[in-house]
Amino acid sequence: MRIVITGSSGLLGRHVAAAAVAAGHDVLGIDTVPPTEGGWRHVTADLTDLGVALQLVRNADAVFHIAAIPRPTGRAEAEVFQTNMALAYNVIEAAALSGVGRFVYASSFSIFGYPFFTNWPKQLYLPIDDNHPAGPQDAYGLSKWLGEEMVQAAVARGAFSAVSLRMPWVQTPEGFAGQIGPRRASGDAGRDLWSYIDARDAADAFLLALEAPVEGHARVMISAADSYMDAPTAELAANAFPQARQGALPGFASTFDLDNARKTLGYEPRHSWRDYPKA
Template identity: 30%
Template sequence: MRILLTGSSGWLGRHLAPLLRAAGHQVTGLDVVAGPETQVLGSVANRAVVDRAMGFGIEAVIHTGALHKPDIARHPARSFVDVNVTGTLNLLESAKAAGCSRVVMTSSTSLMISQSIRDERGDAAVWLDESAGPLAPRNIYGVTKLAAEGLCRLFAEAHGLPGVVLRTSRFFPEDDDTLVRPSGENLKAIELLHRRLTVEDAARAHIAALDKAPALGFGCFVVSAPPPFARSDLAELKRDAAAVIARLFPDAPGLFAAKGWTLPRSIGRVYDPGLAEAALGFRCRTDFASVLDALREGRPLPFAHDPAYVSPMVRG
């Protein structure tokens, strides 16, 4: 298929475009900054730019471009509405007019986190899947991504344009912009237990969604590394996460200590990607066990970590 890929200069787009070509697709990249995978420069907030990109004979759209949570410090709320909401509407309208067969949109598990969940006020960790709600996003990023999801659903149901929304958990390579301890690779390794996936797995999930979209009509899926926990672990995860981890992975404490890492004292939420596995046939290849395997065998860690990473949009 001839695919329009938005956000083609970004972290996910740069990994996804080669996978699409390897699967036999032709890719036209659209981004606000130049990059090796980008052919059309401009913003999805500009309908003329979107229509120009669609003029490449596009048959399907993968929409990864967006303003993200760290952009809140750099952009006003209106910019989030322009890019994340109006931009998504532009793409859907243009895709419908062009007779596209499907749309896949990257969303975020962040929109599932209310302020109370963020503050971890409960006595147990929160189990989060597609049934979680009512949703009350805590910032403009989450609000606009939730609105964009609604537009995808509306176009599938009212206009017959199949769409799949992927609520991906974390896969950015840089350090967390709010947490100090643990940090770096230690934090990313821990997050693979409950709220992270690799960028490679995120790209693979989009390929799976592209294949399944017509049969699904519409679907919204959490995409994250499969957690090793059960719902019965939630109270103990909040109270003593290290004990749960040690029970499930007896050598984890020693492997972490040898690396100079720490295990978490508490885990406040767990993302469940089970529906994506059932409906899309997709399961992340990299999980917490993969990290422990790498530590045992002295291999490089199975995830990207780059504290100096700056997004192309910020550099531009």
């Protein structure tokens, strides 16, 4: 299958592109910078230009849209919002006009308000499932939520079927200690619900989303099966969210309910930081 992958030089994008190539797909990666390595065709391009997006997407069977400014820090929030919105609109519109069959969108758990909030989100219950109300507060989370809505609008007019993958912090064995260690020590771990996903599991989810028997638009939370903490999740949740209704959070379980991902995609996380090589 011919797959266009936007943001293919980034942390998530390059793992997704490599997995798609390994699965036998013909991959065209698009990014503003070339990949440092990879076995796929690459075009360096700015997809905030609709004409460029139309030219590059026109022969695709499927599109994985990953390209975005990944956080509202270190950049002006207006730039984050404008860039992410332009990217999403242009790639969605190009896919719709090109007759793409399946669109997979890299969404985020930030649609629920984490981790870049100003005021703590009103958490109704834990674990979070895909029916929990959205509540973004920052430019990045808002751009991801509106991106899902743009996908929905395209699906509603019959453009393609789609899957939006809602992901927490993407991690790799190489980068985990350097990123998660400081977060644990800062006392701010609750801001991201102690959650993460291994990049390889995220890549698996994209390939599952490509083939899943989805009609319309499925919005699906994916994550690791566990938290990145050594303390029991139920204890962490009770302390951080005493007002939230607490369901089953056994052991070090993720704060996300993965039942919808299992049912819709056949997704099952295979990797945990607990198995990463010790530094």
